[in-house]
Amino acid sequence: MAKPKAGIVGAGIAGASCAGALSAGGWDVDVFDKGHGAGGRLASRRLESGWATLGAPFISAWNAPFREQAEDWAKKGWVAPLKGDILQGRADTGWTHARLKGHYLPTIETSELVGHVMGQAKLHLESHVIAVQPQALVLQDGSIADGYDQVICAVPGPQAISLLDALSPLREQLAGVRYRPVWAFLMRCEGGPDADIIKFDDNLLDMAVRQTTADPDLWLVHSSYEFAESHVEASEIEAKTRAAAALMGLLGLSRPVEVEASHMWLYARSENSVGGYWLRDDESRVILIGDGISGAGIERAWESGVQLAQAILEAKV
Numbered sequence: 001m002a003k004p005k006a007g008i009v010g011a012g013i014a015g016a017s018c019a020g021a022l023s024a025g026g027w028d029v030d031v032f033d034k035g036h037g038a039g040g041r042l043a044s045r046r047l048e049s050g051w052a053t054l055g056a057p058f059i060s061a062w063n064a065p066f067r068e069q070a071e072d073w074a075k076k077g078w079v080a081p082l083k084g085d086i087l088q089g090r091a092d093t094g095w096t097h098a099r100l101k102g103h104y105l106p107t108i109e110t111s112e113l114v115g116h117v118m119g120q121a122k123l124h125l126e127s128h129v130i131a132v133q134p135q136a137l138v139l140q141d142g143s144i145a146d147g148y149d150q151v152i153c154a155v156p157g158p159q160a161i162s163l164l165d166a167l168s169p170l171r172e173q174l175a176g177v178r179y180r181p182v183w184a185f186l187m188r189c190e191g192g193p194d195a196d197i198i199k200f201d202d203n204l205l206d207m208a209v210r211q212t213t214a215d216p217d218l219w220l221v222h223s224s225y226e227f228a229e230s231h232v233e234a235s236e237i238e239a240k241t242r243a244a245a246a247l248m249g250l251l252g253l254s255r256p257v258e259v260e261a262s263h264m265w266l267y268a269r270s271e272n273s274v275g276g277y278w279l280r281d282d283e284s285r286v287i288l289i290g291d292g293i294s295g296a297g298i299e300r301a302w303e304s305g306v307q308l309a310q311a312i313l314e315a316k317v
């Protein structure tokens with residue numbers, strides 16, 4: 001008998017966890033992503049010196065079952081629990097030590113980690129989906145992937161809306177989901193406090209995480225939501241110049257900071273969500289998952305994919 005088939009849009013942690021669990025349960029799964037690699041907001045970037053991330057720097061895992069999943073990844077050598085203190089404050093007013101609990105740091109490229117999560121599912125990269133239909137996905141190059149028993153959309157809410165033209169009940173339920181943006185930078189600087197993670201008391205920059213996997217002088221720097229919201233339309237040069245000057249001041253550096261990469265995450269963190277693990281249109285049977293449905297963060301996005309796969313395998317949806 002032919003295996004049941006699923007088509008999933010989005011190779012972030014939600015799409016990947018769903019794809020991995022479905023393929024382990026005997027389904028034939030295709031995952032389409034417009035990016036060059038798996039991971040979405042957890043994606044990594046290759047550099048000459050190693051790899052770095054511009055997205056989520058940590059995997060936050062507070063509760064079962066994701067906590068157990070993170071422990072299992074730690075045993076496999078894919079992540080490591082975050083140990084020790086982080087610094088909080090700024091150079092001109094001083095630093096205090098703080099603890100971040102329930103966080104893991106990826107020890108392999110995050111796109112590789114998400115690839116592992118996807119298991120035997122087939123990943124189609126650089127495959128931009130422009131419409132989601134009951135049993136098919138329409139791609140930007142004009143091709144159609146069809147014959148699916150189940151179509152699943154695992155992209156941020158506002159991006160999903162544009163794919164659901166013919167599926168108005170889903171569009172209406174997604175309309176109230178809001179995300180906040182973050183500008184992310186890879187910045188190179190020498191000096192500053194002896195720390196790997198710094199949380200700033202500042203309204204322009206939020207945090208800096210040393211990219212030890214690439215180079216100890218390279219930092220991932222995230223802006224505050226407010227900085228990003230006031231620089232949504234700004235050019236990259238304007239945003240990075242402002243952010244580099246802010247970092248110099250916050251760390252008390254005398255030499256200028258070099259910016260090696262920048263990225264604007266328009267949909268960085270969901271501020272609210274639809275609720276539940278997934279959202280299904282009864283007529284078309286199309287299902288939505290991800291942090292716009294289940295709530296902010298990697299843990300909730302992962303759970304939405306796993307819970308949906310379990311329900312499909314148990315024929316509960």
Ligand SMILES: Cc1cc2nc3c(=O)[nH]c(=O)nc-3n(C[C@H](O)[C@H](O)[C@H](O)COP(=O)(O)OP(=O)(O)OC[C@H]3O[C@@H](n4cnc5c(N)ncnc54)[C@H](O)[C@@H]3O)c2cc1C
Nearest residue numbers: 010012013014033034040041056129268290291297298301
């Ligand atoms: C700067 C930043 C910092 C963060 N920090 C943390 C943190 O410390 N802890 C934490 O728990 N969470 C953090 N998050 C949030 C976390 O990364 C997300 O909640 C989680 O990764 C969402 O996963 P997802 O699978 O729902 O969506 P995504 O990761 O966004 O995956 C969606 C995928 O769909 C693809 N896609 C979109 N549209 C299409 C299309 N039309 N066709 C094909 N593919 C498409 C995208 O390329 C992407 O790969 C952070 C996020 C950012 C950006």
